Amino acid sequence: MSNQEIENNKENFFSQQDSIPNHVAVIMDGNGRWAKSRGLKRSLGHKAGMDQVKTIAKHANRRGVKALTVYAFSTENWKRPLDEVNYLMQLPVEFFDTFMPEIMEANIKVTMIGIPDKLPRKTKKVMENAIKSTQNNKGMVLNFAVNYGGRSEILAAAKDLAKDIAEGKKNPQKVTEEDFESYLMSSVLGEYQNVDYMIRTSGEERISNFMLWQNAYSEFYFSPLAWPDFNEKAFDEALAIYQKRQRRFGGV
Numbered sequence: 001m002s003n004q005e006i007e008n009n010k011e012n013f014f015s016q017q018d019s020i021p022n023h024v025a026v027i028m029d030g031n032g033r034w035a036k037s038r039g040l041k042r043s044l045g046h047k048a049g050m051d052q053v054k055t056i057a058k059h060a061n062r063r064g065v066k067a068l069t070v071y072a073f074s075t076e077n078w079k080r081p082l083d084e085v086n087y088l089m090q091l092p093v094e095f096f097d098t099f100m101p102e103i104m105e106a107n108i109k110v111t112m113i114g115i116p117d118k119l120p121r122k123t124k125k126v127m128e129n130a131i132k133s134t135q136n137n138k139g140m141v142l143n144f145a146v147n148y149g150g151r152s153e154i155l156a157a158a159k160d161l162a163k164d165i166a167e168g169k170k171n172p173q174k175v176t177e178e179d180f181e182s183y184l185m186s187s188v189l190g191e192y193q194n195v196d197y198m199i200r201t202s203g204e205e206r207i208s209n210f211m212l213w214q215n216a217y218s219e220f221y222f223s224p225l226a227w228p229d230f231n232e233k234a235f236d237e238a239l240a241i242y243q244k245r246q247r248r249f250g251g252v
């Protein structure tokens with residue numbers, strides 16, 4: 001979209017700036033089908049998906065989103081063919097090699113949730129470097145879920161809490177939901193840890209072990225578009241739908 005189109009869209013869609021969701025989480029589905037429908041290899045779908053992360057990160061930041069979590073690789077994705085896994089694992093390297101200047105210019109802060117241990121050395125290093133070099137940035141947080149699974153995150157938090165209880169550092173009777181949240185990997189997102197808007201592309205309507213705790217009260221949006229086609233206009237349309245939702249958090 002041109003800058004003029006982006007501005008026009010903003011005027012058309014958004015009357016109340018304050019109803020922009022703070023934390024948007026995205027299941028970027030449909031890369032493989034996008035590629036197949038064009039007679040391309042699946043890896044080219046993931047490459048196009050990576051380019052769309054750049055576009056949507058810049059756009060979400062411009063719209064005032066505070067945190068954007070993208071599901072780049074799940075704990076279940078290791079089951080894919082080895083060449084696809086290898087391709088997905090080198091995407092963060094390519095992403096930060098090409099996108100770091102724009103990340104710095106937009107003041108975007110990079111964080112990660114997931115288990116880094118199993119990642120190839122180079123992938124782990126590039127994530128660590130990006131997190132370190134953007135740690136003082138004050139714009140939107142771009143949070144990568146890599147080797148991430150919602151259940152394993154909750155289980156790890158429960159184990160850490162149990163350890164602190166066993167060591168007498170916590171009183172089990174006094175543990176609150178907020179205390180528990182501080183044990184989750186997503187605590188890197190601070191006050192924006194819980195998801196406000198969960199977007200899944202490509203017509204699939206399921207949660208796939210993604211941020212199970214954090215999605216407790218989020219609004220859901222399912223787009224028929226494949227992730228590589230989910231452009232700025234599609235994101236604005238999703239935001240416009242969010243603004244029409246009434247969030248009651250269990251109240252009336």
Ligand code: FPP
Nearest residue numbers: 028029030031032033049050072091092095
């Ligand atoms: C699901 O589509 C997508 C993934 C498993 C990978 C998503 C990764 C990216 C979009 C790139 C991430 C970018 C960085 C910077 C790490 P699918 O392959 O399951 O699609 P299909 O259902 O059509 O086969």
